[in-house]
Amino acid sequence: MMKEAESNAAEDTKRKEEIEVRNQTDSLVYSTERTLGEHGAKLAEADKKAIEDALGEAKEALKTDDLERMKRAQEALTQAAHKLAEIMYRETQGPPQPGGAGRNAGTTPGGPKEGEVVDAEFEDLGDKK
Numbered sequence: 001m002m003k004e005a006e007s008n009a010a011e012d013t014k015r016k017e018e019i020e021v022r023n024q025t026d027s028l029v030y031s032t033e034r035t036l037g038e039h040g041a042k043l044a045e046a047d048k049k050a051i052e053d054a055l056g057e058a059k060e061a062l063k064t065d066d067l068e069r070m071k072r073a074q075e076a077l078t079q080a081a082h083k084l085a086e087i088m089y090r091e092t093q094g095p096p097q098p099g100g101a102g103r104n105a106g107t108t109p110g111g112p113k114e115g116e117v118v119d120a121e122f123e124d125l126g127d128k129k
Contacts, residue, residue, distance in 0.1 A: 021070050022070060028058065029058050029059060039091075043084060047083040054079075058077045
């Protein structure tokens with residue numbers, strides 16, 4: 001009786017891992033396809049092809065019950081999509097501001113200077129909004 005319970009527990013653990021890996025891979029495929037559609041034109045052709053190939057393999061892996069294949073496909077897709085992530089990151093940074101201050105220099109025009117203490121009052125409105 002004890003062996004059967006251990007076997008069931010091991011089988012449940014394996015099944016849970018398979019579901020998690022399948023869901024993660026499926027989610028990665030979906031988000032990569034969407035991002036590739038939005039930003040793919042900015043990629044070099046070789047990078048775009050590598051992502052498309054990795055997407056194809058991940059989709060094929062999802063059709064199987066091969067957990068290791070899904071893990072490998074997920075890793076390959078993550079690596080291939082790295083260039084896409086770099087492009088998106090650069091876009092969110094925007095162009096540098098005049099004077100080389102950068103986007104997050106810590107000061108705003110007309111605002112307090114760095115290191116200056118600002119006295120302010122705070123009132124908690126709670127649910128009164």
